[in-house]
Amino acid sequence: MQLKFRFKKNRKGSFPEERKDRTEHLPIETAKVPDVLIFPLGMHIGAPAEAVVDVGDQVKMGTLIGKGKDGISANIISSVSGEVIAISERDTMNGPGTCIVIRNDHKDTKEVPLYEKKETLSADEKLEIIRKAGIVGMGGATFPTAVKASPNPKKPIDTIILNGAECELYSTSDHRLMIEHAEEIIKGARVVQEILKAKRIYIALEDDTPDCEAALEAAIEDHSDIEMIVLPTMYPQGAEKVLIEKITGREVPAGGLPADVRVFLMNVGTSHAIHEAVNHGLPLVERVTTVSGDPVAKAKNLRVRIGTPINALIEECEGFVSPPGKLLHGGPMMGKPLASAEVPVTKGTAAITFLHPEETEREEQTDCIRCSECINVCPVNLQPILISNAYERGDIEESERLGAMDCIECGNCSFICPSKIPLLDNIRGAKAAIKAKNAG
Structure with a gap:
């Protein structure tokens, strides 16, 4: 019998108004596939992939077009069949970057599966399939999953946490995935459990998603070693270090990783992608993305091919009822502003959010009142x-000494500040300066 824990509220978070009501009850729809798709070679943490196709090459749906480099990197897979028409610098969510541009022939001619079907696969073979599939953290972190899931005898993993605590204010992509694909998410977690030989699996949810809770409870009915954790709805409840401490009581050390405390944490979308790769031989070529915000005519949860320009999603949602003031990759708390809707959906695109102009106006900054x-x-x-x-x-040295690099960029500090000091912007600036200093 599964155990289900509920935690009391604490102060280390905030309670911004959620705006999930437009999409949380909408089933996932499959978005139309555009004529041209754009694939950034740096759509993950680590070294950008290296292009293995040339302009003029014909590709299939599932063809490797960017090969992950040694170390921290990930493969890039074509999500359509068609022709490579350019390899050039384009706008991406991380700024200008090299992209492979493919003209879709709308035939969806499929590449051969990731592996030849056989009765059993070893743990090593499953890890290799995850690598070939190009899977990364799909909650937004985009760390290559095969690197993260590689067993390390010096840091054995005993606990897996499935992160279903979707706390960004507009996003419901994970919400719908948990309702509609609960069993597949559990199967993906079992794959990682086998690879890492972990003893236990926890599923973390917030207490405002009873429909997700019901779907996952049904999926784990016969799994006695999987426990559900129901947490108070609070931002940023789904943050990696926050979840690990609340669920296991272990604190990830400053500058450390979950593996340092024997934990492997992954987003439910990542687990679903692992299931698709290992159990069906399918590479990561699509993901669920929420498109929302008051300016959007019809907000939706969309199953989107990776590489789809945001412009195509605007059309899918029937345009705008009023001119938007800001386009965000993600949501208002942690999302990155984008200057162009030609930027493509990537593996980490859980949400695209449009805000009214008045929602984006920065209030006048005043001096810190030392409220803490x-x-x-x-x-x-x-x-x-x-x-x-x-x-x-x-x-910059003092910023580093104070722990700037441990900031998870949740935005709570800027949200709560009565003086409207751009704390998150400054901390992001400090982190960039620290990285540049240390790289030099």
Whole structure:
């Protein structure tokens, strides 16, 4: 019998108004596939993939077009059949980057499966399939899954956490995936459990998703070693370090990784992709994405081919009822503003959000009143105002000493600040400066 825990609320978070009502009850729809798709070679954390096709090449749906480099990197797979028409610099969610552009022939001619079907696969073979499939963290982190799931005898994993705590304000892509594909998500977790030889699996949800809870309860009915954790709805409940500490009582050390405390945490979308790859031989060529925001005429949860320009999703949602003021890759709390709707959907695109102009107006900044609210709501126990101050006076070493690199960029500090100090922007600036300093 599965155990189901419920946690009491604590202060290390905030309670911004959620805007999920337009899409949380909408089934996933399959988006139309556009005529031209764009595949950034750097759509994951780590080294960009290396193009293995040339302009003029014909590709199939499932053809390897970008090969992951040694170390931290991931394969890029074509999500359509057609012709490579360009390999050039394009706008991406991370700024300008090299992209492979493919003209879709709309035939969906499929590449051979990732592996030849046989009765059993070893754990090593399953890990290799995950690598070949190009799977990365699909909650937005985009860390290559095959690297993360590679067993390390020095850091054995005993616990797997399935992250279904979808806390970004508009996003319901994970919500719908859990309702419509609960069994497949569990099967994906079992694959990782076999690879890592982990003893237990937890599923983490927030308490405002009883429909997800019901679907997953049914899926784990015969799985005695899987436990469901129901957490209070709070932002950022789904943050990696937050979940690990609440569920296991283990604290990921500063500058450390979940593996340092014997935990493997993955988004439910990642688990679903692992199931599709290992149990059906399908590479990662599509994902579920929520397109929402008040300016959008018909907000939707869409199954989208990777490489689809955001422009095509706007058309899919019947355009706008009012002019948007900002386009976000993600949501208002952690999302990145985009200057162009030609930017494509990538493996980490859980949501595309459009905001009204008045929602994007920055209120006038005033001096810090030393209320300590940014410290109170920081889920990883940093002092955001001190990091921000150090960055503004150019003291990058002090920003680093204060733990800027441990910031999870949740945006709680900026959200809660009564003085409207751009704390998150400053901390992101500090992190970029620290990386540049250390790289030099």
